[in-house]
Amino acid sequence: MQLMEKMWDRAKADKKNIVLPEGNEERNITAAQKIVELGLANPILIGNREEILNKANEIDIDISKVKIIDPNDSEDLEKYIEAFYELRKNKGMTMAKAEKIVRDPLYFATMMVKLDDADGMVSGAVHTTGDLLRPGLQIIKTAPGASVVSSFFIMNVPNSNYGVDGTLIFADCAVNPNPNEDQLAEIAITTAETAKRLCNMEPRVAMLSFSTMGSADNAMVDKVRNATEKAKALRPDLMIDGELQLDAAIVKKVADQKAPNSEVAGKANVLVFPDLQSGNIGYKLVQRFANADAIGPICQGFAKPINDLSRGCSADDIVNVVALTAVQAQNIK
Incomplete structure (x- = not known):
């Protein structure tokens, strides 16, 4: 059995909630449907609900079983804003700044992981590695004993x-x-x-x-x-x-x-x-x-699993990284 087949089996054995902050992006929508179909994880798409549903309809993808969260009407928004402010107030953060920042899907999704409302996050289909690392280092931070991500x-x-x-x-x-x-x-x-x-x-x-x-x-x-x-x-x-x-x-x-x-x-x-x-x-x-499969980049050194994608990734790449993220989450004590 190939490595990713084994990884899929491990992900299925203990399904985790994995958040995808680029929720209105076509490859993420396609991947979310596949992840549900395969039973690898419980994907959560972040973004404007109407935009996501319209895009799914446009590409003929059924995401009726995929959870969608719009940061702007989430019942957890205030909780995340207050928690982010507390994390960053010694760095000059104000409540007004925190409210604006946490409405960003990447920050909102990272706060979900921080507060255990999601087990892991996967981003990078449209954002850069730096875009992922910034909230990761500010919010999730490094694992005990790690000095570098x-x-x-x-x-x-x-x-x-x-x-x-x-x-x-x-x-x-x-x-x-x-x-x-x-x-x-x-x-x-x-x-x-x-x-x-x-x-x-x-x-x-x-x-x-x-x-x-x-x-x-x-x-x-x-x-x-x-x-x-x-x-x-x-x-x-x-x-x-x-x-x-x-x-x-x-x-x-x-x-x-x-x-x-x-x-x-x-x-x-x-x-x-x-x-x-x-x-x-x-x-x-x-x-x-060599026509090789390159699965990743997967981050290591964070206290909780948040992972990157190449902007040239396919929907199948996202499926594999979500499976890996779910297995990483299984190992978090």
Whole structure:
């Protein structure tokens, strides 16, 4: 059984309430209907009710079983405004500003998650990653023990033996432009934990660079090398190694030559990129050249699950990210 099929089964076993703040967008409406039909979650569309129903009618989608909430006539609006004001009053927030901000569907949906009126949120079909992160960091904040929010993609590569039967996790491809060595170490550890908890993988984490085990001497390589050592010191129980070039990380023949003593090289299933440029380029190259499914970006490090989408996503992509968000929500204690 493929990873996403297993994820769907887990989502169905304990259905969660997942809010979609871009409720009047066609792909979200289509996805909401599919999510209900498949029994993956209880989707909640946020936005003007008439606009959403008109759009659904226009594209011939039945959303009669999908919950719709308009922030402007919600009975919970005042509760969310007051709670947001309390969260931000030390930052200069006023009640007047809070009322205006919370009426925004993204902020309204994030407050729903904060106050447990929804278990998770998925956005990004029309908004940027920054649009999602801003209310997330202001309202949800980071999980205990986490100092950085990062992201990962689950890459399913057809007809490939790399990773776990063609499945690999790429991080961070959407959030941190240029993480320092401490942040990179934390991203490696967090992604390894994600691989275990969310994907039931035994993580083998490769810290990627243009150098393998000292083959090049450069400040950029030093960052990856130092991050690797810090991650190993913090979590000696995890298989994390680097610095590794991509071929040394996943190709056994190359690993035998370049890093013969590594327990990760040639067998990596979690790839940690040194910066956002390389991560974003890397996942899109695999997605396009290998016709791979790129599921995400999924956020990690938040106290509660709120997740991003690529603005080029399909309705099916939204369905998969909602399923992943629901499974993440199952793991929140």
